[in-house]
Amino acid sequence: MKLVNDIYNLYRDKLTGDEEDVTAIVMSLLHGQSKEELVQWIQEMQETEIYQMFGLYLMEALRVKMAEDGIGGARPETARQQRYH
Template sequence: MRFIDELYELYRGHFNGDEEDITAIVVGVLEEQSKEELHSIVKAMDEEELFHMLAIYMIEVLRRKVAMDDERPSTSFVH
């Protein structure tokens, strides 16, 4: 993906393998983008890139929902 390649080249010296650094850079860059710019990035993706992006997003959201359910006390009552 061209956007990722450009982002990597721009921040190559800042990545040290730490996931927190990568997350901070990605979040910071995305926060600077307008909705239209984000749409442009998505439109530039080929079908496989779009599939992987959506798959990773959906997997992460479902993991969070499952984790939240696991943290909640059971609401079932025994009569």
């Protein structure tokens, strides 16, 4: 949670409460990061944070896959818009 707290405190005064704030911050932070830098962030996380992160990734990736295959109510173009990579 330290990473999230640090990011939040860094951007706190610029946040408007809009979902686009989160997207812009995440995209900005990930842009230009190497795999090694990302792994370093992960190594600094607590085990529960890693499980939460990986769980959210798997759930979102499965939602996107289901939408791409036309399963359920989500449309593929909506699912593709939400990808951060």
